[in-house]
Amino acid sequence: MGALAGAMALLLPAELHASHLRAGEIIYERFGSSPYGYRAHIFTYVKTSSGIPDPELYLNWGDSEANDTLLLDNSVDLGGDVERREYIGEHVYSGFGVFELKVEIPYRNNDVLTIPG
DSSP: HHHHHHHHHHHHOOOOOOOOEEEEEEEEEOOOTTTTEEEEEEEEEEEGGGGGOOOEEEEEEESSSSOOOEEEEEHHHHEETEEEEEEEEEEEEEEOOOOOOOOOOOOOOEEEESSSS
């Protein structure tokens, strides 16, 4: 039993983190001359002391299965162990419609529900 526990301990990561993400928001606006062009600003609020860099996140614009990779554009230390990170993406839709924007953040715990419902 002791050898099995020791072998399993070798397989575990040296450091474990809970989710570092505290909050997030999506702000979008029209841009350019096309009536279908949109710019999205994704803001995440993270626990600064987590040390998790989040250099990119993935945005699905709601009109296909594909995700755009958005790179970190700006980061501001808000104090209180909170950092605001901004990612910006632009997209032109093929026409009018109703689209649901979805963000995927690497290092986020799977199946964490921050808004019940």
